[in-house]
Amino acid sequence: MSSLAVGKADTAAGAAPGTVQNRPPLRRRIALIPTVTLLLGALYCLLPVAWVVIAATKSGSELFSTFTFLPGTGFADNFSDLSAYRDGVYWEWMGNSALYAGLGALLSTAVSAFSGYALAIYRFPGRETLFNVLLAGVLMPPVILAIPQYLLLAKVDLTDSYLGVLLPQLLSPYGVYLSRIYAAAAVPADVVEAGRMDGASEWRIFSRVALPMMVPGMVTVFLFQFVAIWNNFLLPYIMLSDDEKFPITLGLFTLLEQGANTPALYTLVITGAFLAVIPLVVLFLVIQRFWSLDLLSGAVKS
Amino acid sequence: MPITKRRRLAFRTAATCVAAALGATALAACGSEDAGEDSSGPVSLTYWTWTPGMDKVVDLWNKGPGKKDQITVTVKKQASGDTLVTKILTAHKAGKAPDLVQAEYQALPTLVSNDAVADIADEVGDAKGKFAEGVWQQTTLGTDSVYAVPQDIGPMMFYYRQDLFKKYGLTVPSTWEQFAETARALKKKSPDTDLTTFSANDSGLFAGLAQQAGAKWWTTSGDKWKVGIDDAASRKVAKFWGDLVKEGAVDDQPMYTPAWNKALNTGKQIAWVSAVWAPGTLTTAAPDTKGKWAMAPLPQWSQSENVTGSWGGSSTAVTTDSKNKAAAAKFAAWLNTDGDALNALAKESGIYPASTSAQLSGAFTTPPDYFSNQPDFYTKAAEIAESTAPSAWGPNVNVAYTTFKDAFGKAAKDKSDFVAALKAMQDDTVADLKKQGFEVSE
Numbered sequence: 001m002s003s004l005a006v007g008k009a010d011t012a013a014g015a016a017p018g019t020v021q022n023r024p025p026l027r028r029r030i031a032l033i034p035t036v037t038l039l040l041g042a043l044y045c046l047l048p049v050a051w052v053v054i055a056a057t058k059s060g061s062e063l064f065s066t067f068t069f070l071p072g073t074g075f076a077d078n079f080s081d082l083s084a085y086r087d088g089v090y091w092e093w094m095g096n097s098a099l100y101a102g103l104g105a106l107l108s109t110a111v112s113a114f115s116g117y118a119l120a121i122y123r124f125p126g127r128e129t130l131f132n133v134l135l136a137g138v139l140m141p142p143v144i145l146a147i148p149q150y151l152l153l154a155k156v157d158l159t160d161s162y163l164g165v166l167l168p169q170l171l172s173p174y175g176v177y178l179s180r181i182y183a184a185a186a187v188p189a190d191v192v193e194a195g196r197m198d199g200a201s202e203w204r205i206f207s208r209v210a211l212p213m214m215v216p217g218m219v220t221v222f223l224f225q226f227v228a229i230w231n232n233f234l235l236p237y238i239m240l241s242d243d244e245k246f247p248i249t250l251g252l253f254t255l256l257e258q259g260a261n262t263p264a265l266y267t268l269v270i271t272g273a274f275l276a277v278i279p280l281v282v283l284f285l286v287i288q289r290f291w292s293l294d295l296l297s298g299a300v301k302s
Numbered sequence: 303m304p305i306t307k308r309r310r311l312a313f314r315t316a317a318t319c320v321a322a323a324l325g326a327t328a329l330a331a332c333g334s335e336d337a338g339e340d341s342s343g344p345v346s347l348t349y350w351t352w353t354p355g356m357d358k359v360v361d362l363w364n365k366g367p368g369k370k371d372q373i374t375v376t377v378k379k380q381a382s383g384d385t386l387v388t389k390i391l392t393a394h395k396a397g398k399a400p401d402l403v404q405a406e407y408q409a410l411p412t413l414v415s416n417d418a419v420a421d422i423a424d425e426v427g428d429a430k431g432k433f434a435e436g437v438w439q440q441t442t443l444g445t446d447s448v449y450a451v452p453q454d455i456g457p458m459m460f461y462y463r464q465d466l467f468k469k470y471g472l473t474v475p476s477t478w479e480q481f482a483e484t485a486r487a488l489k490k491k492s493p494d495t496d497l498t499t500f501s502a503n504d505s506g507l508f509a510g511l512a513q514q515a516g517a518k519w520w521t522t523s524g525d526k527w528k529v530g531i532d533d534a535a536s537r538k539v540a541k542f543w544g545d546l547v548k549e550g551a552v553d554d555q556p557m558y559t560p561a562w563n564k565a566l567n568t569g570k571q572i573a574w575v576s577a578v579w580a581p582g583t584l585t586t587a588a589p590d591t592k593g594k595w596a597m598a599p600l601p602q603w604s605q606s607e608n609v610t611g612s613w614g615g616s617s618t619a620v621t622t623d624s625k626n627k628a629a630a631a632k633f634a635a636w637l638n639t640d641g642d643a644l645n646a647l648a649k650e651s652g653i654y655p656a657s658t659s660a661q662l663s664g665a666f667t668t669p670p671d672y673f674s675n676q677p678d679f680y681t682k683a684a685e686i687a688e689s690t691a692p693s694a695w696g697p698n699v700n701v702a703y704t705t706f707k708d709a710f711g712k713a714a715k716d717k718s719d720f721v722a723a724l725k726a727m728q729d730d731t732v733a734d735l736k737k738q739g740f741e742v743s744e
Contacts, residue, residue: 060589063560064560064564064567064587065563065567065589086357086379150396151392151395154397154398155396159396159398160398238389238392241350241400243378243379243380250381254352254379254380254381256381257352257381257382257383258354258382266586
């Protein structure tokens, strides 16, 4: 591992103008500390993941009795037990999570793109005030809004419904904020002006000219929202009472809190948590491509 | 009604009662004014519960008595714990609480003082005889009203490793004094082994132990609440365990952790002060020691006594938001007193029934699988259940429990004074009651 790190440091130094070439020992020492720090950081993040992966393979009797990082033999059983639990309600939770996070993030990204673009491009009275209110919204943790949102949606009879979970998550102040920043940087005012000169409607300018320029930023907003909704707990917890509408976070919680006289279904919860991470990992791997595009477009612009 | 919140509620309840007194004939009782009105025609009810397998038990109702009465119940499975109480109260604020909820006994006063559960004395009053007095009293809160039907109970017992007690030459303690001696004797013989642990994570355990010693944490006199967490009985219990932890005679690590499971499974801890539901926990926590454990009554504070505390247990309550209170109460009574229902609850959900008639029938004629070496497990359990001391819960048990975890957790870690931690619990609970607008007598 250290040879890899040193190799990296060498290329980095080689790329820099040759001022430090005559002092190799110092350079190595500098490279060592960040490398070790990063490796420790990676270990810190990856160990719990490794724990979940390995624990998911253990059967109930192996879970707490065998060595922590020794893979067990029960993954197939855990998997089929989890799938059989309450007639496969786990996969319903998974589907619900995909719906809440997928559709929710998509709609939320659309809302963010519209409002971010409008805030960046148009000049209208109250624009800065509106933006500042949104900024204040960024500072507000969504958790404290869950109960007021529940009470409001109860007035229109939308609690315990898919809409009840989707609607409150459509407007993401952080998403709008990012979109505005991104639109201001990525869509030059000249381009919008040129579009107007050529007689294009505002909608056409937005959809054909500005939006393609904003795509990399919107991918980021989508990912943020997707992860935020996927991991959201309190809002669906307050909003939903029917466990067939639960997202995965809530479902796993009911597996854990079964009442004092019933032991928590640890093996199922761990296997469930492990499976629930997979879609997020896949999503990140797939979308990574667009992130490199992000850097590329920045380079082209300058 | 001393148990209601003065500012928010007393007025409303009082108004209803006055209306009843003035001769509004349709009113059956205070607080249940629309019960019985909608009982004609098909009724569908929703039920929030965390009990596993409850949907199968409810199916029995929907296909049997429920079909006859045209009352259909739908189970909406929830996660248990304090968070569910918050969820019920939030839903109640919006007028959208389900018809029926499962509630732990210690949560009932909170639900009652927020006017979230209805008085169903007229519908379920007859069921009283099916339960031990101490259990029934938890659902009436000492008034003439009935706020829930008891479902399951958790009488406390002493579990120990039979084989290891023999190996170390220990006898099963029948008093707490002997318990302390046993812990010390074990330390002498095998310094690495602990008799048990005092977990500062489980407020329910300490509450049960204090209850056994005769503590009454919340009581009412007139219009005022009295908090007795820092009373002589609780202090005795706190000092007892605090001293054991301080001298190192018992462990001070939390329960229900992988380390604790391992300690039980490998014989590093050889006893557990627990409740009737322990077999289920032991099955997953210590699978390798199956058949090596035995159950005995909880040690007593004096040789002549025979009481136990309770740890856990829950009831079925009807909410004030329900439009069909009479139908809901009918279901609640069936679920917790009918023989078939209780058999199904035992089989599908593994609960220990509150109803005395069910404690020795059906699933309880044979010992739990894990305790196959103790054929009279449930006969003994029923006897112990009968000796449960009355409990006294108040409207902010959650606050007391939170402080318990903080204060006792710290005291156990520093091996400092448990009695001081008890004082902190008392102070926080009183302060919170006052903040909520209750009258508190000092």
